[in-house]
Amino acid sequence: MIAAMALLTEGAMAQRQQHELSAADKIMMDQKNAFLAGMGDVKEKMEQYNKLYYQTSNRDSVSRLMEPYRKIYLERMTDYVKKYPSTALAANFLCMNTGRMTLEQLKEAYNKLDETARQTSAGKEIAAEIATLDRVAPGNPAPEIAKNDLVTGKPFALSSLKGKVVLLDFWASWCVPCRKSNPHVKALYEKYRKKGFDVVYVADNDSRPEDALKAIDQDGIRKYHHVLRGLKTLKDANGKMTGYDKSEDVSEQYAIHFLPTKYLIDREGKIIGKVNDEELDAKLKEIFGF
Numbered sequence: 001m002i003a004a005m006a007l008l009t010e011g012a013m014a015q016r017q018q019h020e021l022s023a024a025d026k027i028m029m030d031q032k033n034a035f036l037a038g039m040g041d042v043k044e045k046m047e048q049y050n051k052l053y054y055q056t057s058n059r060d061s062v063s064r065l066m067e068p069y070r071k072i073y074l075e076r077m078t079d080y081v082k083k084y085p086s087t088a089l090a091a092n093f094l095c096m097n098t099g100r101m102t103l104e105q106l107k108e109a110y111n112k113l114d115e116t117a118r119q120t121s122a123g124k125e126i127a128a129e130i131a132t133l134d135r136v137a138p139g140n141p142a143p144e145i146a147k148n149d150l151v152t153g154k155p156f157a158l159s160s161l162k163g164k165v166v167l168l169d170f171w172a173s174w175c176v177p178c179r180k181s182n183p184h185v186k187a188l189y190e191k192y193r194k195k196g197f198d199v200v201y202v203a204d205n206d207s208r209p210e211d212a213l214k215a216i217d218q219d220g221i222r223k224y225h226h227v228l229r230g231l232k233t234l235k236d237a238n239g240k241m242t243g244y245d246k247s248e249d250v251s252e253q254y255a256i257h258f259l260p261t262k263y264l265i266d267r268e269g270k271i272i273g274k275v276n277d278e279e280l281d282a283k284l285k286e287i288f289g290f
Contacts, residue, residue, distance in 0.1 A: 024119040028088035095122035099257025150226040168263040172204035173215035178260040199224040
């Protein structure tokens with residue numbers, strides 16, 4: 001499931017909305033306002049659907065409604081970055097597109113940014129994203145996950161599964177493709193569990209963990225390990241959202257931008273890589289020999 005394309009960068013920029021922008025971010029906003037002035041109805045629709053996306057539990061349907069406008073926005077955004085790759089606004093656009101870029105592409109784009117662009121909130125997020133992607137590259141130790149199990153309530157640590165081949169599955173109760181992949185994961189678990197295969201689900205349901213629990217029971221995946229991603233919403237005294245606290249966010253640790261996303265981890269606790277269902281089948285067959 002593709003996440004909504006925000007007209008304003010999520011993360012650092014979102015948390016600065018109630019505060020004075022830095023000089024670099026002011027330059028970015030001036031450039032962005034000029035860009036958006038030519039977007040007309042596309043801008044209005046994107047803002048409408050982006051707001052709705054973060055308010056509803058049925059995000060797939062909103063994403064489908066947004067898709068034609070997102071396509072136009074992405075095309076114009078891409079054209080801008082090609083023409084003005086060093087600008088602050090290019091950094092903002094790249095930050096919204098990091099999930100669609102390889103580590104090599106992201107590094108190449110970042111190297112084209114001028115110093116002002118790198119000092120924007122978006123530029124700093126891109127630098128952090130590159131650092132995260134470097135940490136979760138194949139062959140590196142998988143970042144630790146230490147949380148209470150969503151189902152049992154007992155402490156769980158990813159490192160406790162060392163010695164097993166582990167599928168780390170980032171999902172959500174509202175993500176249709178995630179739910180559709182669960183029967184496949186269950187079949188693979190039954191096929192390989194006696195050889196040392198295990199599954200850890202990371203749910204993007206922090207605001208409504210009861211929805212994750214309901215989906216877990218509906219899909220028959222209760223026997224596996226389950227944790228919440230750990231994203232906390234920040235609000236002001238009036239209850240208005242001001243941003244996010246990602247300090248305990250597992251998805252942030254693993255640079256997750258799309259759901260479902262699956263990582264495979266070897267017996268030594270090192271990352272084999274991201275895998276789709278077909279790649280997962282092939283890799284497990286290679287590891288276990290059948």
